[in-house]
Amino acid sequence: xxxxxxxxxxxxxxxxxxxxxxxxxxxxxxxxxxxxxxxxxxxxxxxxxxxxxxxxxxxxxxxxxxxxxxxxxxxxxxxxxxxxxxxxxxxxxxxxxxxxxxxxxxxxxxxxxxxxxxxxxxxxxxxxxxxxxxxxxxxxxxxxxxxxxxxxxxxxxxxxxxxxxxxxxxxxxxxxxxxxxxxxxxxxxxxxxxxxxxxxxxxxxxxxxxxxxxxxxxxxxx
Amino acid sequence: xxxxxxxxxxxxxxxxxxxxxxxxxxxxxxxxxxxxxxxxxxxxxxxxxxxxxxxxxxxxxxxxxxxxxxxxxxxxxxxxxxxxxxxxxxxxxxxxxxxxxxxxxxxxxxxxxxxxxxxxxxxxxxxxxxxxxxxxxxxxxxxxxxxxxxxxxxxxxxxxxxxxxxxxxxxxxxxxxxxxxxxxxxxxxxxxxxxxxxxxxxxxxxxxxxxxxxxxxxxxxxxxxxxxxxxxxxxxxxxxxxxxxxxxxxxxxxxxxxxxxxxxxxxxxxxxxxxxxxxxxxxxxxxxxxxxxxxxxxxxxxxxxxxxxxx
Numbered sequence: 048x049x050x051x052x053x054x055x056x057x058x059x060x061x062x063x064x065x066x067x068x069x070x071x072x073x074x075x076x077x078x079x080x081x082x083x084x085x086x087x088x089x090x091x092x093x094x095x096x097x098x099x100x101x102x103x104x105x106x107x108x109x110x111x112x113x114x115x116x117x118x119x120x121x122x123x124x125x126x127x128x129x130x131x132x133x134x135x136x137x138x139x140x141x142x143x144x145x146x147x148x149x150x151x152x153x154x155x156x157x158x159x160x161x162x163x164x165x166x167x168x169x170x171x172x173x174x175x176x177x178x179x180x181x182x183x184x185x186x187x188x189x190x191x192x193x194x195x196x197x198x199x200x201x202x203x204x205x206x207x208x209x210x211x212x213x214x215x216x217x218x219x220x221x222x223x224x225x226x227x228x229x230x231x232x233x234x235x236x237x238x239x240x241x242x243x244x245x246x247x248x249x250x251x252x253x254x255x256x257x258x259x260x261x262x263x264x265x266x267x268x269x
Numbered sequence: 270x271x272x273x274x275x276x277x278x279x280x281x282x283x284x285x286x287x288x289x290x291x292x293x294x295x296x297x298x299x300x301x302x303x304x305x306x307x308x309x310x311x312x313x314x315x316x317x318x319x320x321x322x323x324x325x326x327x328x329x330x331x332x333x334x335x336x337x338x339x340x341x342x343x344x345x346x347x348x349x350x351x352x353x354x355x356x357x358x359x360x361x362x363x364x365x366x367x368x369x370x371x372x373x374x375x376x377x378x379x380x381x382x383x384x385x386x387x388x389x390x391x392x393x394x395x396x397x398x399x400x401x402x403x404x405x406x407x408x409x410x411x412x413x414x415x416x417x418x419x420x421x422x423x424x425x426x427x428x429x430x431x432x433x434x435x436x437x438x439x440x441x442x443x444x445x446x447x448x449x450x451x452x453x454x455x456x457x458x459x460x461x462x463x464x465x466x467x468x469x470x471x472x473x474x475x476x477x478x479x480x481x482x483x484x485x486x487x488x489x490x491x492x493x494x495x496x497x498x499x500x501x502x503x504x505x506x507x508x509x510x511x512x513x514x515x516x517x518x519x520x521x522x523x524x525x526x527x528x529x530x531x532x533x534x535x536x537x538x539x540x541x542x543x544x545x546x547x548x549x550x551x552x553x554x555x556x557x558x559x560x561x562x563x564x565x566x567x568x569x570x571x572x573x574x575x576x577x578x579x580x
Contacts (some may be wrong), residue, residue, distance in 0.1 A: 061373045096565055116339060130418050145357050147523075149302035169312070187507070188478050200275065200383050200385075200394075201353075201354070201381075201383060201394065201396045201399065202396045202399075203380065203396070203399040203400075204399050204401070204402065205400075205441075205447070206399075207328075207438065207439070207443075207447075208380045208381070208400075208438070209380075209433065209435030209438045209440065209462055209509075209510045211383070211435075211440075211509070211510065212438060212439055212509045212510050213439055214439065217382070217383055217386075217509035218383045218385040218386075219385075221529040224439075227439055227440055230440055230443045231440060234440075234442065239446065241410065242443070242446065242450075243449070243450060243453075245401065245402075245405065245447060246401075246402075247452075248398050248402050248406075248417065249397075249398075251397065265280060
């Protein structure tokens with residue numbers, strides 16, 4: 048799923064500093080699962096914004112709403128009747144949300160309350176880690192189920208580099224060296240030969256480098 | 270001499286069967302050419318080739334290609350280092366053509382330290398290709414006169430291709446295979462990471478020799494003399510993939526005040542003597558970090574002078 052982190056309160060305060068009445072709009076998709084932008088987090092942000100503004104002596108009126116998804120026009124349409132009532136709308140969805148909202152309601156201002164970080168999953172309770180870089184050409188099967196594009200700090204196709212030490216990446220002791228894991232698994236299984244073949248240079252056109260991407264299912268397009 | 274791939278001095282020295290001795294110089298943090306010239310002056314006639322680092326530790330310095338050309342002007346031979354961190358395949362290939370046109374004949378292909386280490390940690394990292402693919406690319410450009418996309422090159426860059434090997438990074442058991450891969454990809458010579466743990470290095474070289482790697486590429490052992498106990502402790506603790514045994518730190522500490530640098534040089538000289546006898550080692554790469562002025566003394570004590578002249 049898509050992982051995100053809440054923006055600092057000061058930054059959000061700055062976004063709505065000229066507003067007196069706002070809507071905080073949550074999303075029941077990925078950001079609910081990673082506990083950053085669902086109904087619960089909408090409530091929390093609403094409370095702290097109101098308290099902070101009250102302290103400043105200019106109270107903020109905040110409404111809360113959470114919709115099914117903010118990456119689908121069908122659900123975006125659900126706020127059609129109310130969106131114009133506010134000075135600003137804060138979206139707690141990933142980076143897709145504020146954009147879909149802005150496209151649907153061009154006269155309203157939508158602000159992101161979260162920083163979208165990566166595609167990943169929960170590695171322990173309260174911790175989410177990157178697993179996919181969305182490069183558009185999956186090679187996970189060549190690396191025994193581990194992606195060096197997303198998980199090697201240098202996206203090496205032939206690792207590990209000289210900075211790999213005790214299973215950790217040179218950038219931080221908190222980051223596992225994925226190449227250390229790949230090599231140990233391959234060698235443990237007696238598949239050293241997989242590591243001894245030259246991998247082709249990556250065609251980055253399918254990644255963001257080729258420009259904004261689009262997926263089309265012809266059978267569904269009307 | 271027959272079968273020269275690039276005709277660099279380093280290639281000639283190695284292929285004539287001499288034990289090579291290469292040095293290293295970091296370009297200035299600025300356009301201070303005078304300082305660069307002063308540093309390299311210590312290396313003239315003392316080493317066979319000088320590695321010119323490429324934004325090492327991800328700190329911005331004068332470009333390695335520009336500093337390499339200054340070396341050539343000064344009558345020294347550069348070993349142009351290139352990292353994959355800062356360039357995509359367009360810039361890589363164009364820089365390769367550029368340095369060759371300016372007279373560079375050796376090139377060391379590296380992944381590069383991650384930018385997190387350096388003074389611009391906010392930078393976007395490129396890593397369009399990795400060091401293994403870079404080696405293969407330089408070989409293709411040289412031997413097939415083709416770009417990565419198979420288009421013809423009008424006058425191919427004839428470079429003597431180098432690669433790095435770190436026997437001390439993990440996992441140890443894979444390191445010799447990674448070295449084998451680099452040689453298979455096209456590396457003509459190898460310069461290792463700084464060696465301090467001699468026992469581990471002996472084991473590594475035994476594996477390399479058993480695989481016949483020393484017969485397919487020239488392996489130069491990396492040496493960096495310790496200047497101080499603090500430097501040794503820093504390298505032991507803070508430099509990833511560096512193996513500094515406690516016994517060495519103890520030895521340096523035991524040297525006493527004012528004598529640690531001498532002890533560090535003495536250890537380096539002892540290492541070099543062993544490398545000269547070690548099977549599979551074709552030379553020494555001395556990385557005397559900001560200590561270029563001590564290189565002549567080390568070369569003298571290690572018996573490297575005068576350097577051979579090979580036509």
